[in-house]
Amino acid sequence: MNILFMLFLPNPHSGAAWTRIGFLADYFIKKGNNVTVSGTFNPFIGEKSGRYKLNGIQILNVIPFVLRLNLFSAIFNILSLIFTCWLPFFVTRPEIVIFSVPPGESIVFSYLIAKLFKPKKIIFDYRDQWEDYAINQSRSSIYKISYTLLKSLMTKYYKISDLVVTVTDAFAHDLSSRGIKDVNIISNGADINLFKPEFNTKSISLTRQKIGISDNDFVFIYSGMIGLYYKLDLVVKAFKSLLVDKTNIKLVLIGDGSDLDKILELIKEFEMQKNVLYLGKKNDKKDVVEILSTADIGIIPYDSNPLWKNSIPAKCLEYLACGLPIIATLDHNSVLGRLIEENDVGVLCESENVLELSKAMERLYHDNNFVEKASKRAVLLVHKQYDRNKLAEEYIRLLNDIK
Numbered sequence: 001m002n003i004l005f006m007l008f009l010p011n012p013h014s015g016a017a018w019t020r021i022g023f024l025a026d027y028f029i030k031k032g033n034n035v036t037v038s039g040t041f042n043p044f045i046g047e048k049s050g051r052y053k054l055n056g057i058q059i060l061n062v063i064p065f066v067l068r069l070n071l072f073s074a075i076f077n078i079l080s081l082i083f084t085c086w087l088p089f090f091v092t093r094p095e096i097v098i099f100s101v102p103p104g105e106s107i108v109f110s111y112l113i114a115k116l117f118k119p120k121k122i123i124f125d126y127r128d129q130w131e132d133y134a135i136n137q138s139r140s141s142i143y144k145i146s147y148t149l150l151k152s153l154m155t156k157y158y159k160i161s162d163l164v165v166t167v168t169d170a171f172a173h174d175l176s177s178r179g180i181k182d183v184n185i186i187s188n189g190a191d192i193n194l195f196k197p198e199f200n201t202k203s204i205s206l207t208r209q210k211i212g213i214s215d216n217d218f219v220f221i222y223s224g225m226i227g228l229y230y231k232l233d234l235v236v237k238a239f240k241s242l243l244v245d246k247t248n249i250k251l252v253l254i255g256d257g258s259d260l261d262k263i264l265e266l267i268k269e270f271e272m273q274k275n276v277l278y279l280g281k282k283n284d285k286k287d288v289v290e291i292l293s294t295a296d297i298g299i300i301p302y303d304s305n306p307l308w309k310n311s312i313p314a315k316c317l318e319y320l321a322c323g324l325p326i327i328a329t330l331d332h333n334s335v336l337g338r339l340i341e342e343n344d345v346g347v348l349c350e351s352e353n354v355l356e357l358s359k360a361m362e363r364l365y366h367d368n369n370f371v372e373k374a375s376k377r378a379v380l381l382v383h384k385q386y387d388r389n390k391l392a393e394e395y396i397r398l399l400n401d402i403k
Helices: 016-030 071-084 087-092 107-116 130-137 141-160 169-177 201-211 232-242 260-269 285-292 306-310 314-321 335-343 354-366 368-385 388-401
Strands: 002-006 034-041 050-054 057-064 096-101 121-126 163-166 218-223 249-254 276-278 297-300 326-329 346-349
Touching (some): 002 016, 016 034, 016 057, 016 388, 034 087, 057 071, 057 087, 071 107, 087 107, 096 107, 107 121, 107 141, 130 141, 163 169, 201 285, 218 232, 218 314, 232 249, 232 260, 232 354, 249 285, 297 314, 306 335, 314 326, 326 354, 335 346, 346 354
Parallel strands (some): 034 057, 096 121, 121 163, 218 249, 249 276, 326 346
Antiparallel strands (some): 050 057
């Protein structure tokens, strides 16, 4: 099959969208398919544009696009899409088009263009309640109305597509409530061939030395987007309170995002550069695994937006696959909260509460017995339910079953 993924981001990137789509693309190629991932580039900040290969995946970052939401970017993006969104379809002539959302604003145009090229199947891979998030976050009544109308239009697109795939039961239920029938669930997962515990203590020690961690340090880690709904400033503040009477602890940060400068400035203000280590953006998953292997606890610091109750972020499953118990700032009735508590692989605490987060970090610092047992349970859980290779195989079966 000739498959085109439409992912309106600068690909590859370090976020959850590429984690899912990049793996699916790679897996589909191994099964004998031709795969292209179409993306964007921001010409105002020097993002890479053009056509190139990445591990056999054809990348087409040929659509100029500005992700930051304002009047200028909206006008620029509309004009850009009118003149360029047909390029990926013209170049690849796909049999199957898979629109990955979010982001989804660009699909208003590209879906219509896709129909003109008459692929055999048009599919939506729905990873997040992005329309509701945009409506919730809109400060302008104009934007709020615009996204409400966009949600209505996207609902029509989902209904007339050949297949809708989403990542959790809760998302499937939400889509069904919008009148979309036969929603399929292929959850996020972790590549267990790559994300796995490192049992070689010498290897762990060498990696720790390389990044500035001692063998006796207890390490908390965050990997992913720095900003938006992930409250890294609260993590830094909670960690600061632990440093009052502990010196053998480290906080490691990996990733990039809108709040990066703010977080680095906060670390400098608190004079914690020796204990809080920012290791940059890591596009190579092997680098991420190597760093995760040095850590003891993974952190998922969601803000208090109730929309996250339905999400299981990819970083969570990658932490667990590497044997890291989790601290998550989420409600007990959330999808991720239930996963953590029912499988006893971490602890929950109230969102945007520095004191509660600090207490959770302190608890796991002292409870070595729980950390060791939770680590083993975490690995078994991912192997049983969230092996990304098995999930990708399910995806291929879905594609083949569409009439």
